Amino acid sequence: MKTARVNLHSPSGPTYLSSAAVMIANKLSGMATAGVKALMVSTLALVVSSLHADEVRTADGSVLHGTVEKIYEGKLYLSTPYAGDLVIPQDQVANFSTDEPVAVRLEGGNVAQGPVQPSSGNELQIQTSAGTMTSSMGAVEASWPAGQKDPAVAAREATLENQLRTWAYEASLDISGKAGNSEKTSTSARLQATLEGPSDRLRLYSNFEYSHDGEETTAKEIIGGVNYTNFFTQKWGWYVREELEKDEFEGIDLRSLTGAGVNYRFYNQERFKLEGRSGLSYRYESYDKVPVDQDATPVVYYTPDSEGYVGMDFGLDVYWKFANWGDLQSKWTYTPAFEDFNQYIVQQDTSVNIPLAISDQWKLGIGVSNTYNSQPEGDKENLDTTYFTRLILNWK
Structure with a gap:
């Protein structure tokens, strides 16, 4: 499907919609009032923004979009624009994907860094600079944005600071x-x-x-x-x-x-x-x-x-x-x-x-x-x- 550029006057800059979305927007814009147009544009922008967000698939098949902040102590922390911050038990997560590189600590202490994409079932693929690494969701001990501290290290430092x-x-x-x-x-x-x-x-x-x-x-x-x-x-x-x-x-x-x-x-x-x-x-x-x-x-x-x-x-x-x-x-x-x-x-x-x-x-x-x-x-x-x-x- 071709992609066209439509300026939606979004605070974050122009948003790219598919040609089908553009056709729908142009078709409806001729019959909509100004208020409906604004609602339509906001809705389309939200739909498109979800295409560029991290994705979490739960064990019951639900799909959640937002930003995966971290995985730590058996919980996945997801920030969303529609429901605030969500905390999901890791055993209820089938897999997840990220747009940006993240660090993933696996069982045994090995850390891989790169964007994460889902594979079959509960499998994950981490696109590292050395190649693709495959792991199960259950083998993930922690995850955090690339360039930041491991949550376990940050927690130990905070505990030590409180003891000083x-x-x-x-x-x-x-x-x-x-x-x-x-x-x-x-x-x-x-x-x-x-x-x-x-x-x-x-x-x-x-x-x-x-x-x-x-x-x-x-x-x-x-x-x-x-x-x-x-x-x-x-x-x-x-x-x-x-x-x-x-x-x-x-x-x-x-x-x-x-x-x-x-x-x-x-x-x-x-x-x-x-x-x-x-x-x-x-x-x-x-x-x-x-x-x-x-x-x-x-x-x-x-x-x-x-x-x-x-x-x-x-x-x-x-x-x-x-x-x-x-x-x-x-x-x-x-x-x-x-x-x-x-x-x-x-x-x-x-x-x-x-x-x-x-x-x-x-x-x-x-x-x-x-x-x-x-x-x-x-x-x-x-x-x-x-x-x-x-x-x-x-x-x-």
């Missing part, structure tokens, strides 16, 4: 000031590095805060810590952590908190994570010397005794991706002493983080941080509250 630990980093900074009747300046910086794999997590962090009101320092604190968690099941794990703090405003020369215990994942979903921990802790505090008599020459100082407490260590971490434009993160810790449960420290840090339009790496964090010490040293307040707006940078 990866580093993630976060840095934040907030600076505020006030001038006029009083001069106030506040600066806070944070840096965090997290090494995480599928079953464990190492987190290193440091915080620095400094503020003054006129000539008086109202905050000067440095915190550094490390937290390691290892999960021996999907939900249960163990942890060990250490945190060091120096707070000149509170007169703390060194405060160290060592904790160890068990972790539990209540929820571990992409958009919502809730994790709690419970264990034992040891808190040690040494203090700076404080003036007793500032009028004396020289000034008389007194250094309070160092203290150590054995107690409990409780914590709760929350992550909630409540919308595409923002997430909420909240961390809580509670460390009471065994000797006196009325002696404890509660810490809380909660922020709503909003991505900035300039990059997904940049966020704006708005939140509040509280530290409550039930028995502070000297005349210091029990509760220390900080409201903040942070510029956050995340990278890997």
